[in-house]
Amino acid sequence: MQLGQLRxxxxxxxxxxxxxxxxxxxRSQPAIxxxxxxxxxxxxxxxxxxxxxxxxLTVAGEELLRHADRVLAGVDGLDRAMxxxxxxxxxxxxxxxxxxxxxxxxxxxxxxxRQHPDVQIRLSVENPGALHELLDSGAIDVAVAMGAHxxxxxxxxFEIGTLGRDEMRVVLPAGDPRAGRDWSIAELREVxxxxxxxxxxxxxxxxxxxxxxxQPVMEMASNEAVKRAVAAGxxxxxxxxxxxxxxxxxGRLSAATCPDLGGPRRVYSFRRVLQRRxxxxxxxxxxxxxxxxx
Numbered sequence: 001m002q003l004g005q006l007r008x009x010x011x012x013x014x015x016x017x018x019x020x021x022x023x024x025x026x027r028s029q030p031a032i033x034x035x036x037x038x039x040x041x042x043x044x045x046x047x048x049x050x051x052x053x054x055x056x057l058t059v060a061g062e063e064l065l066r067h068a069d070r071v072l073a074g075v076d077g078l079d080r081a082m083x084x085x086x087x088x089x090x091x092x093x094x095x096x097x098x099x100x101x102x103x104x105x106x107x108x109x110x111x112x113x114r115q116h117p118d119v120q121i122r123l124s125v126e127n128p129g130a131l132h133e134l135l136d137s138g139a140i141d142v143a144v145a146m147g148a149h150x151x152x153x154x155x156x157x158f159e160i161g162t163l164g165r166d167e168m169r170v171v172l173p174a175g176d177p178r179a180g181r182d183w184s185i186a187e188l189r190e191v192x193x194x195x196x197x198x199x200x201x202x203x204x205x206x207x208x209x210x211x212x213x214x215q216p217v218m219e220m221a222s223n224e225a226v227k228r229a230v231a232a233g234x235x236x237x238x239x240x241x242x243x244x245x246x247x248x249x250x251g252r253l254s255a256a257t258c259p260d261l262g263g264p265r266r267v268y269s270f271r272r273v274l275q276r277r278x279x280x281x282x283x284x285x286x287x288x289x290x291x292x293x294x
Contacts, residue, residue, distance in 0.1 A: 001039065001042060001043070003071075003072070003075060004035075005035055005038065005039045006068045006071060006072060007072060008021070008025065008032060008035040008036065008039075009035070009036060009039055009047065009064065009065070009068060010065065010068050010069065010072060011024050011025055012032060012036055012048070012055060013048075013055070013057055013061065013065045016054050016055050016056075017053060017054055017055055018032050018033050018036075018055070019053075036048060043060070043064070045058070045060040046058050046060060046061075047060055047061035047064060048061050086279070090118070090119065090120065090278060090280050091119075091120040091121075091122055091280075092119060092120070092121055092122070092141050092142070092278075092280050092281050092284050093122045093124070093139070093140040093141045093142070094121060094122065094123045094124070094140060094141065094142045094143075094144065094284075095123075095124050095125075095126045095130075095131045095134050095135065095139075095140040095142070095143050095144070096123065096124075096125060096126070096131070096143070096144035096145065097125070097126065097127065097128050097131065097144065097145045097146055098125055098223075099146060099166065099201075099223075099240050099242055099243055100144045100145070100146065100163070100242070100267050101123060101125045101144070102125075102223070102243070103240070103242040103243050103245070103246075104144075104163065104164060104242055104267060105123065105144060108163065108287075108288055109121060109123075109284075109287075109288075111287070112283075112284060112287040112288075115287075116280070116283060116284075118280075119280045119283070119284065121284070124140070128145045128146070128153045128154065129154075131143040131144075131145050131270075132153075132154045132156065135156075135158065135270055135271070135272060136156060136272070138272070141271065141281050142269060142270070142271050142281075142284065142285060142288075143269070143270040143271070144163065144267065144268070144269050144270075145267075145268055145270070146166065146201070146265050146266070146267060146268070147265060147266055147268050148265060148266070149165075149263055149264050149265060149266055150266075152266075152268045152270075153268070156270075157272065157273050158270045158271060158272060158273065159270070159271050159272075159273055160268055160269070160270055161268070161269040161270075161285075161288070161289050162266050162267070162268060162269070163266075163267040163268070163269050163288060163289070164242075164266070164267045165264045165265065165266050165267065166240050166241050166242045166264065166265045166266075166267060167240075167241045167257070167261075167263075167264045167265070168202065168205055168206075168238060168239070168240065168241070168258065168261040168262065169238070169239060169240070169241045169244055169255040169256065169257065169258075170183050170188070170236060170237070170238060170255065170256040170257070170258050171226070171227065171230050171236065171237035171238065171239050171244055171253055171254075171255055172230065172236060172237075172253065172254040172255065172256060173230060173231055173232075173233055173253065173254065174231065174251055174252055174253055174254055175254060176254045178254075178256060179254030179255060179256050180254070180255075180256060181256055181257070182256070182257050182258065182259055183256050183257065183258040184258070184260065185209055185210060185258070185260040188206070188209075188210065188236070188238070188258065189210065191235065191236045192216075192217040192234070192235035192236065193206075193214055193215075193216040193217065193235055193236055193237070193238070194216060194217065194218045194219075194220065194226050194229045194230055194234050194235040194236065194237045195214060195216040195218075195219055195220070195226065195237070195238065196219070196220060196221070196222075196223070196226060196239075197219060197220075197221055198213070198219075202238055202239055202240065205238075205261055205262060206238050206261065208262075209258075209260050209261050209262065216235070217234065217235050218234050218235060223239055223240070223243045226239060227239070227243075227244065227247060227253060230253060231247075231252060231253055238258075238261070241255070242267075269285070269288060269289070271285060
């Protein structure tokens with residue numbers, strides 16, 4: 001069975017005569033009739049009955065029409081999707097670790113979304129190890145993850161770019177007089193801490209700097225929860241600069257530096273090394289890095 005036969009049958013079923021179908025399709029009436037008869041022979045059932053030159057579908061014909069409508073609608077949708085991709089549209093799949101997905105990518109992607117309304121960005125939040133596997137398998141087109149200043153979190157047959165930098169910050173309530181200066185590790189040891197869970201990156205960095213597992217007065221499952229607890233005066237937080245920049249700029253929190261927490265990290269972008277890419281993928285990659293250079 002060929003798609004062309006299904007299209008002919010669909011037009012015949014809707015127009016109710018071979019003559020009308022032939023006019024719609026721009027073919028001869030005998031050619032249209034032969035296509036329908038060939039389809040009947042292939043399927044082994046009668047599809048149409050002709051009475052007074054009008055066509056009536058048999059039960060088998062009605063069933064075939066239902067399936068033909070779905071199949072041809074799917075094919076037409078596929079054709080439109082491929083045309084959008086050729087023209088620079090379609091989906092682009094991004095996988096990112098938690099901090100850049102929440103606090104960097106929305107701002108970087110907003111201008112691109114406005115300029116490319118035919119591109120659908122699908123952003124998933126994953127841990128860095130999973131991102132490596134997803135990118136390597138082709139399940140995502142672009143990965144974004146944190147790494148040391150001069151060392152990406154993982155290597156491979158990837159093109160690697162840099163989207164920005166980040167540092168750890170001591171997070172304090174708004175207007176706290178201890179903000180805006182360098183803290184020592186000794187000071188962090190003496191204050192009540194509000195921290196992320198033990199598996200989080202920020203908790204790992206702090207534990208490494210302290211030399212022991214800290215015992216927070218409150219342990220939270222998200223950056224937003226930590227920020228709210230600090231703002232309420234529960235204690236002092238340690239979070240990524242990217243995650244608190246908006247609140248600090250708005251005067252809702254204060255922040256301080258702590259050189260002993262380690263140097264800056266970079267936000268890295270990754271994509272597989274390919275010979276050919278869809279226009280939407282290339283445009284998004286360029287937009288992300290154009291914003292980094294601006």
